[in-house]
Amino acid sequence: MTMQEQLPERLRNQLLGRQLLFSYRTDLLADGRFGSQWIAVTDQDVFVWKEEGTPVYRLSVSELKDARAAGAVGGGMLIADTHAGPVVLVRYTAALTSVFNYMAKLIRALAKSEEPPAISERDCPRYCPDCGLPLPESTQVCQLCANNGKLAVRMLRYAKPYRLRMVIAAVLLILTTVLELIPPYLTKVMIDDVLQSEGRETLLLAVVAGLGATMLMMAIMQAVRGYIGAWVGSKLMGDIRRDIYNSLMKLSLAFFDRRQTSQFISRVNNDAESMRQFMTDGVIYVCGETLRIVAIFAILLSMDWQLALLALLPMPIMLVASMKIWPKIGRRLYQQWRSIFRLNTLVGDSLQGIRVIKAFGREGEETSRYGIANAEVIRNNVKTEGMWQFIFPAFGFIAGLSTLLIWYAGGAKVLGAELQLGTLIAMIAYLGMLFGPLQWFSQMISWAGNAMAAAHRVFEIMDTPPDVPDAAQPVSPGLIKGEVRFAGVTYGYEKHHPVLKNVDLHVKPGEMIGLVGHSGAGKSTFINLLCRFYDTDEGAIHIDGVSIRDIAQSELRSQIGVVLQETFLFDGSIADNIAYSKPDATPEEIMRAAKVANAHDFIVKMPDGYDTRVGERGHKLSGGEKQRVAIARAIIHDPRILILDEATASVDTETERQIQEAIARLIRGRTTFAIAHRLSTLRGADRLVVLDQGKIVEVGTHEELLEQKGGVYRKLVDAQKELSQIRGVES
Amino acid sequence: MQDIHDGVRVLQPESVSFSRSRGGVLEGVLHGKSYKELVVYRTFPFRYPSRYLSIRTPEGEELGIIDDIAELDGESRQELSLELEFRYFLPRVERVERVDFQSDLWIWELQTHLGPTRLVMRNLHEHLQYAGGNRIVLTDQSGKRCEIPDWRRLDAHSRRQLSELL
Structure with a gap:
């Protein structure tokens, strides 16, 4: 409630x-x-x-x-x-x-x-209970109200294994900060105590040597710290990426159904990167700069507190300006990005549709459309780039103002012999060091904000519990015979909108069942439930008398083989793809499987044979070839229960014959569920199960169902005949 | 299979009348036949918002097209316009109070002709639609939409809010 x-x-x-x-x-x-x-x-x-x-x-x-x-x-x-x-x-x-x-x-x-x-x-639309804003589609945490403190702690937990190195880096950081403060002080000593008096050559050498030593130490420590930073950063990022990917693999299919998968690619990479940036660069930078600011304050005050306060007058102006300006810069940059994005979309569109453009003779219009978008990009570029050219000189000028103040007030003091010249020079040097970090102050805030947002998204994936949990004490059915029973199964992707309603079906071991029905009738859902990609809302599915909820998912799926509609081949060789479920398969086993799948001959004829690289960037196999590779993959898996989701892609008659032959060999002795869009594929089925709007309406052999005048199956067959796509059902 | 009509049936303004039922739904008489519930669709929601209106039954069957709402009698015109406002819920923005960017979300505080509202967007490039001229359609993450008919004619405060975003 x-x-x-x-x-x-x-x-x-x-x-x-x-x-x-x-x-x-x-x-x-x-x-x-x-x-x-x-x-x-x-x-x-x-x-x-x-x-x-x-x-x-x-x-x-x-x-x-x-x-x-x-x-x-x-x-x-x-x-x-x-x-x-x-x-x-x-x-x-x-x-x-x-x-x-x-x-x-x-x-x-x-x-x-x-x-x-x-x-x-x-x-129910989900609202953040604290601020009332709607929660985004794919997340449970409100970005505005999440507890950033807790998050930061959890994020820093990743740094724990590397704490020794982090501590070393921190110590080095403190040391370099302190060391950086030494040279201006030595300059003061040089001017006040060395250069203005006679016969101090040895002291001069000592001071210069001191300066040299400081510089050398600083260089060494920066290098070491930088190396440690890079090392820890890479390790951290690797750990975070690994955890995100592991969590993704563990999630149930339902999680992915609701979301665009493409967003995860960026999550795995970009979010890990922003978290790393925060943990290494961010934390170190913020700590280092804060330390430096505090130290410089202290030194300035100790040298001459009146001058110090005077010098700091422009500082609030800079802080406020920087807080005001950064959000604006962010918007400008986004604006620029959007105009480039539009330009790219336009190019992408017109290149994809180049045939249409040429066929209709619209090259001129496309060029002028591009011209408009291009002008927009130019305008935004000038605006953004121009802005940078103003901001830095402006900051420089404000910082210069305080130097001017010091020069004037301090100079007067020097003239009045109240202040030594060296102290004045040193103060001006320290001031220069102070204003650098202040410019970037609010930039740091936005970095931290990004990192927190990234951490939210990442931890959200890690915290999502799988919808389909394994039983606490799974039952092992051993090598299953393949008896499947659906008892009163109801399921809906949304609970109040069931896709399967009260389905009862008993399948004997080794039987082949053809699932028939219009698209949306529930065929794929039927299969998804059998694989336990989802859990039934009501009723249960038993294999060999054991409820599939009690079988460990890994064991269940090791005995179920699927040849899916979309034959997906991974990047790798054909041999790798065939042996996907059994990586230690011998070459003979692979060849035997390919032979049974009618794939051996076409594979051997390719120049690289079984080592031909397929997948995203590899050799493009035709639809029929891919399917046969997928069948070989199922054969080597040797499942007791087989699921065939037939491709709709039309292949030529000869290829189809070869695929049919391969399938016929594959299903021998296995309990098989086949979804077919071409009813001819189901010739070999022992029984056909006709689904309509989530219910089983007819069960029987092809001949039995065909005799039912006005039956759903009869209508489907007639419709296909009309489309003259039914090749060979009658034969 | 749906029946395929040979052409578009244009309803004659003089033989069409619309009114509101006691239950608040649009009802009407078209060419002598009375309907307890009617649904109106804009065929060109942007270009011709008050013309070429498709009148349909709740089941979605098209009964005919009204060429121009201005040709109807007073009551029909009023009720049909009201129904269009209901069905095409698109509040006109009268003032942009604030646009904030917080933790990856753009939050718009708006005054519209239907009252104040708030829109939340994850980004701008997918949620702002330039519908020709200076017209902008804003779409919320949840699908809620608002329209700025002409952003150059908003008050100075609103224009300042928008100038960095458009």
Whole structure:
């Protein structure tokens, strides 16, 4: 019940003691303006109130026929169909679509006296409980409110194994900072005590030698520290990347269904990089600079506190300016990036569509479109680059102002013999060192911010529990015979919208089952449940009498082989791909598998034979060839239960014959589930199972089902015949 | 299979009337046949927001096209315009109070003709749509949309907020 917004007490009192099933606050008023109303569904009525509690509607369930959420553009309305006609209950913006879709289903179930649907996590838009902002699609943590302290600690835990080296680096950092402060002091000694008096040649040599030694020490320590930094940084980044990837591999398929996979590529790399940057460069830089600023302050104050305070006058100006300017710079840079992005998209688009452009003779228009976008990039470039050219001189000027102040006030003191010349020179040198880090002050804040955001995303992946957990004490069924039983299986990717409904099926060992049905009928879901990519909502699946929830997933999948619709080959040789599930397979085994899959001949004919590199950057195999490699992969896996999800890609008759032959050999003696779009593939099936809208509607052999006039299967066959794609079913 | 119509049926303004039912839905009489619930679609939402309107049943079957809303009688015109406002929920931005960038999110505080609202975007390049001229359509992460009909005609404060972003 935590997902519902709490119904206020004043409205709860108006429920007349009815049992509250669901309530929610809308974000629009009845006239379409922003504002809120409350709607509550009880077991007997539907209530709608204005925000302050004035009732708007009260409809008894007995008046209702149906309810629906009528989606529109950017929002929608919840309509109740009463016996007196449709009634608009509430209006809402697109942000609440999923909630009201659920509410419509709930009211419909009540109106039709059905079991009310369960609410799932995804029905409610997720808001940060602290700040009320909607949470982004793929995350559970609010970026604005997350506890940065805890995060930083957790992030720094990665540095733990390397703490010795980190400590050394820190000590070196402190030493270099201190050392950097020595040269100006020696300059002061040189001017005040050495150069202005006679016969101090030995002291001069000593001071110069001292300067030289400091410089050398600094160079050495910087090099060592830099090396340690690079070493620790690379190790850290490697550790973080490894952990992210491990977590990704452990997550259930459902996690990936809901998200764009491409975003993870950047997560694994970019986020690890920003975290590393923060932990090595960031922490060291911030500590070092802070230390340096404090030390310089102390020295300046000890030399002449009046002058020191005077010199620091422009500092607040610089701090404020830097805080103001960095966000602006960030926006400018983003603006520039966006215009370049648009330009690139334009080029990408027109090059991909170059045939269309040429065919319609639109080269001129495309060129002028490019010209406009190009001008935009130029304009933004000038703006951004120009800005840099102003910022640095401006900062330099402000810093120069304080030098001027010191020169003037200090110079007067020197003239009045209140101050030694060397001290003045040293103070000016220290000032120069002070203003460097101040310019970058707020840049550091944004680095830290980025690192925190990255850490959020990374830890979020690591913290996501798998949806399909292994049993605490898995049962090992040994080598399975292949008896499969579906008992009352119901499953929906969204809980209230089942894709499979109450499916019962008993499959004997070694039987071949063909799954038939329109797209969206639930065929792929059936297979996904058998592989236990998802867990059933209701009912259970048993293999050899053992529930698949009790079998360890690794063992279950070692006995299930899949030849998928999208034949995916990994980067590597053909031999590697065939031996994917059995890396220690001998060359003979690989060849035998390929032979059975009718792949041996075409592989040997290629110049590089079994060592031919395939995958993303390798040799391009044709669709039919890829499929046969995938079949060989399944053969070497030697599963007891085989799943075939046939490719829709059309291949020529000869290739198809070869694939069919290979499949026929592959399925021998194994329990097989085959999804086929061309019904001809299912010739060898012992039984066909026809799915329609998530239910099993027909079961039988091809001939039996064909005899059912008006049956779903008969219709499918007729439709394919019409498209004259049915080759050989009749033969 | 859906039936394929040979052409587009244009509804005659004089034989069409729209009104609002007691339950608040759009109802109407088209060429003598009365409908308890009607849905209106814009065919060119950007270019012709009040013309070429497709009138459909709740099930989505097209009953015909209204050429121009201005040709209808008073009540019909009013109810159809209202229904368009409901169905195409696109508040017009009257003032941009603030645009903040915090922890990777752009947060817009806006005054619209339907009241104040807040939009949250992960980035700008996917959520700002330049719909020709100086018109900008803002889309929130959750799919909520607002429109700036002409950003050059907003007040100085709003323009200053926008100038760095557009």
